[in-house]
Amino acid sequence: MAIRTRFAPSPTGYMHIGNLRTALYAYLVAKKDKDGKFLLRIEDTDQGRLVEGATDIIYQTLKDCNLKHDEGPDVGGDYGPYVQSERVNEGIYHDYAVKLIKRGGAHYCFCDQELVDTQRELQEARGESFKFDDPCKKISLEEAEKRVANGENYVVRLTVPESGTTYFDDEVYGRITVDNETLDESILIKSDGFPTYNFANVIDDHLMGITDVVRGNEYLSSSAKYNLIYNAFEWDIPRYIHCPPVMKDEHNKLSKRNGDASFQDLQDKGYLPEAILNYIALLGWAPEEDREIYSLEELTQAFNVKRIGTSGAIFDIEKLTWLNGMYLRAMDLDSYYNLVEPYIIDAIKGNFDKKAIAKIVQQRANTLIEIPGMLGFFDEFKDFDIELYNNKKMKTNPEVALKALEAAKPILESINDYSEENLHNELLKLPEALEMKNGQVLFPIRLAITGEQFTPGGAIEIASILGKEETLARLNKSIEALKNA
RNA sequence: GGCGCGUUGGUGAAGUGGUUCAACACACUGCCCUCUCAAGGCAGCAUUCACGGGUUCGAACCCCGUACGCGUCACCA
Numbered sequence: 047m048a049i050r051t052r053f054a055p056s057p058t059g060y061m062h063i064g065n066l067r068t069a070l071y072a073y074l075v076a077k078k079d080k081d082g083k084f085l086l087r088i089e090d091t092d093q094g095r096l097v098e099g100a101t102d103i104i105y106q107t108l109k110d111c112n113l114k115h116d117e118g119p120d121v122g123g124d125y126g127p128y129v130q131s132e133r134v135n136e137g138i139y140h141d142y143a144v145k146l147i148k149r150g151g152a153h154y155c156f157c158d159q160e161l162v163d164t165q166r167e168l169q170e171a172r173g174e175s176f177k178f179d180d181p182c183k184k185i186s187l188e189e190a191e192k193r194v195a196n197g198e199n200y201v202v203r204l205t206v207p208e209s210g211t212t213y214f215d216d217e218v219y220g221r222i223t224v225d226n227e228t229l230d231e232s233i234l235i236k237s238d239g240f241p242t243y244n245f246a247n248v249i250d251d252h253l254m255g256i257t258d259v260v261r262g263n264e265y266l267s268s269s270a271k272y273n274l275i276y277n278a279f280e281w282d283i284p285r286y287i288h289c290p291p292v293m294k295d296e297h298n299k300l301s302k303r304n305g306d307a308s309f310q311d312l313q314d315k316g317y318l319p320e321a322i323l324n325y326i327a328l329l330g331w332a333p334e335e336d337r338e339i340y341s342l343e344e345l346t347q348a349f350n351v352k353r354i355g356t357s358g359a360i361f362d363i364e365k366l367t368w369l370n371g372m373y374l375r376a377m378d379l380d381s382y383y384n385l386v387e388p389y390i391i392d393a394i395k396g397n398f399d400k401k402a403i404a405k406i407v408q409q410r411a412n413t414l415i416e417i418p419g420m421l422g423f424f425d426e427f428k429d430f431d432i433e434l435y436n437n438k439k440m441k442t443n444p445e446v447a448l449k450a451l452e453a454a455k456p457i458l459e460s461i462n463d464y465s466e467e468n469l470h471n472e473l474l475k476l477p478e479a480l481e482m483k484n485g486q487v488l489f490p491i492r493l494a495i496t497g498e499q500f501t502p503g504g505a506i507e508i509a510s511i512l513g514k515e516e517t518l519a520r521l522n523k524s525i526e527a528l529k530n531a
Numbered sequence: 532g533g534c535g536c537g538u539u540g541g542u543g544a545a546g547u548g549g550u551u552c553a554a555c556a557c558a559c560u561g562c563c564c565u566c567u568c569a570a571g572g573c574a575g576c577a578u579u580c581a582c583g584g585g586u587u588c589g590a591a592c593c594c595c596g597u598a599c600g601c602g603u604c605a606c607c608a
Contacts (some may be wrong), residue, residue: 175533236606267603365557410569488566500568
């Protein structure tokens with residue numbers, strides 16, 4: 047049987063990294079099987095928490111990440127609708143709730159919130175842990191149905207056996223067994239007629255033929271309850287794959303609430319979706335091979351549920367930054383230029399060869415957003431401290447700099463075509479003639495025409511981009527400054 | 532508090548009884564290369580696998596406790 051997995055987010059805001067990783071793993075589990083299907087289901091049963099536009103963010107994120115779903119609200123499929131509120135309207139949950147009740151797996155409950163609260167207070171005052179003891183369990187089905195028919199307010203609660211144990215097998219955490227008496231008789235259908243997650247996820251996963259349930263490990267403690275439902279219906283239980291949390295630090299999960307990085311935030315900061323995906327794949331999962339850079343396709347080959355870890359992994363932006371740099375550097379120049387052109391245009395008003403600038407920046411920037419900051423000297427040539435000519439490693443000081451600069455000046459004046467090749471050929475004759483090291487002449491030139499201690503690219507590359515006129519103007523200015531010092 | 536789960540370096544992690552008493556990667560430090568920076572190359576960085584017992588000829592890997600952490604106990608998912 048082909049594998050079917052689902053990503054089932056609630057449209058309650060931005061897509062955070064932990065969520066995205068769950069989506070990724072669900073995708074990978076499905077796509078590892080060549081006939082596997084990955085579906086998207088929108089879980090909007092909590093009408094109070096809906097956030098406008100959140101669904102679009104989900105679509106957009108999956109699209110940006112190239113996590114294509116085979117079925118979903120926007121692409122259709124044979125198991126729709128894929129939005130839970132629409133399924134409510136079709137009466138799906140209601141019908142199954144009635145069936146469950148008839149099978150003894152659930153019951154009507156007419157208690158009001160007050161009774162629940164009173165019980166809670168009482169039990170907690172006694173130092174016990176709270177577990178709702180529902181008097182409505184004693185009501186006969188006939189009577190309950192009559193009360194429902196009379197329009198009385200009700201919810202449907204799970205009926206949990208009073209003794210015994212329930213277990214489930216998780217692919218990553220192994221077999222987990224819990225005592226039934228610790229299980230809560232959770233609400234399955236709310237008084238507004240909407241199902242809770244506890245019910246909807248089971249019904250929908252079954253109806254949609256989900257074979258592998260991939261979700262965060264916060265569901266570990268409630269999964270046994272879901273098996274009670276599957277068992278009551280005599281349905282096949284899916285494989286469970288619970289993932290360890292993605293942490294912000296050792297104590298806190300990454301969450302949008304704390305303003306932690308969402309996928310969009312990361313994108314805005316200049317990280318590539320491919321790099322983000324690659325990085326988060328590594329949080330909680332380790333490949334068999336000794337390598338870390340994987341495209342999405344390679345990930346689907348390499349992925350193996352058995353190698354998902356069990357303990358939380360801290361999100362380390364430093365490593366993501368490194369990985370992002372690897373992706374950026376590996377791109378061909380044309381694609382790279384396409385990507386960074388807006389950033390360069392944004393940073394440089396002057397008429398310089400943007401592509402040449404992209405080229406020198408490509409080997410140095412780890413994120414897109416740091417690019418403009420590297421380029422300020424193109425537009426603005428500022429006076430700088432001649433102390434900068436003192437460089438121990440380059441064996442330079444203002445005196446040797448002046449000597450090098452004055453010797454370079456006629457050469458730079460004589461060249462008309464400022465191609466890198468020309469500049470290189472001519473300029474490199476200088477060190478030998480002056481009996482200096484390459485760095486002793488090229489370092490001062492670079493400084494003299496940029497005014498910056500550090501720049502992307504060396505003297506030759508930058509002179510070529512600046513062009514003859516600008517290069518000479520800056521050179522002369524710097525020579526003057528040096529003479530007057 | 533009950534229940535569940537977890538604990539290898541600053542971080543991600545490999546490793547599941549003896550040729551690895553701890554791979555690889557990020558970060559960090561140093562060196563090399565080099566026209567700066569970056570990239571790249573090399574080296575260093577856990578005498579130790581939360582702690583305490585036990586099993587065993589032998590344990591990070593098996594068992595039992597303890598501690599700490601996280602999750603859950605909603606008409607949220």
